[in-house]
Amino acid sequence: xxxxxxxxxxxxxxxxxxxxxxxxxxxxxxxxxxxxxxxxxxxxxxxxxxxxxxxxxxxxxxxxxxxxxxxxxxxxxxxxxxxxxxxxxxxxxxxxxxxxxxxxxxxxxxx
Amino acid sequence: xxxxxxxxxxxxxxxxxxxxxxxxxxxxxxxxxxxxxxxxxxxxxxxxxxxxxxxxxxxxxxxxxxxxxxxxxxxxxxxxxxxxxxxxxxxxxxxxxxxxxxxxxxxxxx
Numbered sequence: 647x648x649x650x651x652x653x654x655x656x657x658x659x660x661x662x663x664x665x666x667x668x669x670x671x672x673x674x675x676x677x678x679x680x681x682x683x684x685x686x687x688x689x690x691x692x693x694x695x696x697x698x699x700x701x702x703x704x705x706x707x708x709x710x711x712x713x714x715x716x717x718x719x720x721x722x723x724x725x726x727x728x729x730x731x732x733x734x735x736x737x738x739x740x741x742x743x744x745x746x747x748x749x750x751x752x753x754x755x756x757x
Numbered sequence: 758x759x760x761x762x763x764x765x766x767x768x769x770x771x772x773x774x775x776x777x778x779x780x781x782x783x784x785x786x787x788x789x790x791x792x793x794x795x796x797x798x799x800x801x802x803x804x805x806x807x808x809x810x811x812x813x814x815x816x817x818x819x820x821x822x823x824x825x826x827x828x829x830x831x832x833x834x835x836x837x838x839x840x841x842x843x844x845x846x847x848x849x850x851x852x853x854x855x856x857x858x859x860x861x862x863x864x865x866x867x
Contacts, residue, residue: 655797678854690800690847690858732799736854744790744815745856749799 648673650735652748659723660756667718667751669707669733677735679709679716680745684730693718693731703727723755760784761859763848768864770835770842778833778862780848789831790856793817794845803846806831835864842866 649672659665671677681693694702696709696716707718716733730752734745761782770776782789788807792800802815806825820839825831835842843866848859 652799680855682856689860692855695854744802744805745800746802747792747800749797 650748763859786850
């Protein structure tokens with residue numbers, strides 16, 4: 647069965663420290679992986695997806711098929727990064743396929 | 758102003774009553790989704806629709822029903838059969854693999 651695991655419920659760091667939010671998945675095919683973010687009082691929104699290979703707001707994530715991981719990283723955390731982060735998996739059929747979400751990790755960045 | 762709207766923002770109902778949550782989008786997206794968000798459990802898919810007049814059950818469809826009579830609208834009915842309906846409900850639509858979410862409706866059963 648497809649599953650997305652985010653082992654950390656809460657991650658607390660100080661401003662300027664590196665951040666890594668972990669995400670592991672189980673899927674036998676070729677998945678598409680996403681990171682969604684929910685800032686306080688805002689809607690859930692896409693942060694990045696592995697096929698675009700972009701860096702958004704300083705965050706990057708590399709799909710590691712050998713380790714079935716898609717960890718989200720940022721070298722220097724900012725206070726405005728504080729939010730709830732969800733890793734999600736799609737079977738790659740775009741538009742009409744559902745996402746499987748992890749349970750989320752709350753990132754707290756202290757000044 | 759384009760996007761997804763959900764109404765109402767807060768909803769209270771008594772046990773045994775059915776209630777319908779509204780979701781409207783003007784993004785011209787074919788696919789729409791309903792999720793339930795509970796603390797510590799992330800988002801769980803209730804129902805989804807790939808096209809008008811068609812929908813499929815998600816992972817936790819029991820006690821819920823939907824309709825998709827128009828491309829723009831995908832209402833969710835929480836029936837009295839849903840054993841634990843108090844939750845935050847999110848609607849989304851998608852295109853090219855990216856899902857766009859509404860602001861959510863918080864349902865409380867009294």
